[in-house]
Amino acid sequence: MILKTVDLVKDFGSLRAVDNVNLEIEEGEVEAIIGPNGAGKSTLLDLITNRSRPTSGHTYFRGREITKLRPFTIASLGIGRCFQVSKLFSGLTVFENVQIACISKGGEVFNMYSPGNNVLEKEVAKILDSIGLNEMADELAGYLSYGDQRRLEIGITLALMPTLLLLDEPTAGVSRAEGNDLMRLVKNLAGEQALTIVFIEHDMDIVFSYADKISVMNWGRVIATGTPVEIKNNDLVQKVYLGENAL
């Protein structure tokens, strides 16, 4: 088991955003977290990466407790995170965006004396190649189309060579075709790098085509976990989330 949460709780005032979540993610799995808006999905990812501190509960990564570690430590342990709204270096070029991630991975952060422009060029080129942004290397990240920004965000995160990748709505705001491209890209790369993936998604087509396992959240709780077939046939899930027409 690569990731495990035990009774994770997050209160915002009197609102319980995440309510006793016990998540168990197996190595190599692609797990989707679905649920209506406000179900606590993004908050759950925030708790895992300690972007916000849990009110109570514990998180374990490869058997080691990471609940109270700082976000950068958690990132360096191998948990990559893509946000719902891309967090890029928008005033820097696509190349530099990936390069900074490679500098971090390569332990060159405090190197103050080598010329930086071409540092780790090969590693950067490899990542750009895999996310298909080679041609755009010299564009400013902020000028990219939304879909390409999502791609770049995934590239930056993959440059860290994480073992666990947390994706928050990777395909939100892009066309269905582009969304499928993105997910195929992620899944291919996941195969190459032996990645475990947890992703939040609203598009049921994407969820059912790419997930090995699905957890459904509602009102801060995980109300069901299972294979896509099990989830499709779960009455409770049908009721709270999927509705009549979704399938």
Add this chain to the structure above:
Amino acid sequence: MMQVLARNKSIGFGVITIVVLSILAVSLPVHRVELITRILIMALFATSINIQLGYGGMMPLGQAMFLGIGGYSFGLLLLKGGLPLTLAFFAGLLLSAVASGIIGFFCLRGDSMTFALLHLAFNILLATLANKWISLTGGSQGFIGIPRPSMFSSPLGFYFFVLVVVLICYVLIRMIVSSPFGKVTEGLRENEERICFLGIDNKKFQLVIFIISGLFTAVAGILWTMLQRGGFPTYMSLILSAEGLMMCLIGGMLSFLGPSLGATIVTIMSTVTSSYFQEWQGLLGIIIIGCVLGFRGGILGGRKIKIKLSPAGSDK
């Protein structure tokens, strides 16, 4: 290949600048030589601020305190500690590094707004100390009797001394901002949270930027003390802190030489223009409003334009 070319270009540019500055100095009357000396020191001050401001996206509202920290620790080690000049210079820098480490540690406790305000608060605190701790600092009178290096004691000699020190600092700063460290610094300006989620301790990193910036400001402070042959609490005034930021803004904080250009303009205005036109600071205000509202990148601009990231969705 491109990099070698770019590097040769900046070496060429540096050589031309040195030649021009040397010819200027030899051909100008003494009081003008002193003006250029001031400009050089202020240019170093502005460039050191810009490591934080333009590269790191931090807002050091009270950076003049490091002029004071450098100048005072150098001056007092020399006068009260009886250290020889060279030793006082380096010991002063060491003290400044320690001081900026401590001040930075506190300033970086919170977010960027907290940073700016705490920075300002430390500036006020230290300026008050310099004014009121009379037994140590000489209070509002400051202290006098700071010698210049004996080989460079004439105005022209001192000018060349400053030129060399400032150039060495420029080469070092240039090296730092174009290194991998400099790349990460720019990333920090663009998105601090992303830096953190790339596994980099963002606060520790900012502290290092802070200390580097403070050290180079301290060098400017020491040179300033030598130029004035003494140290005065005005070195730590909030006005000087503000002027430093204005230099970066006017010249262009997204280019390496922008702040130096800004320093040239502001210093000329404050010394030359003020003799014809007393309200020069009002004029400075107008220029800054123009820069902020009109051309964002300052005079030298820069390739990087701040733009809003795409719409879709809100961050939770």
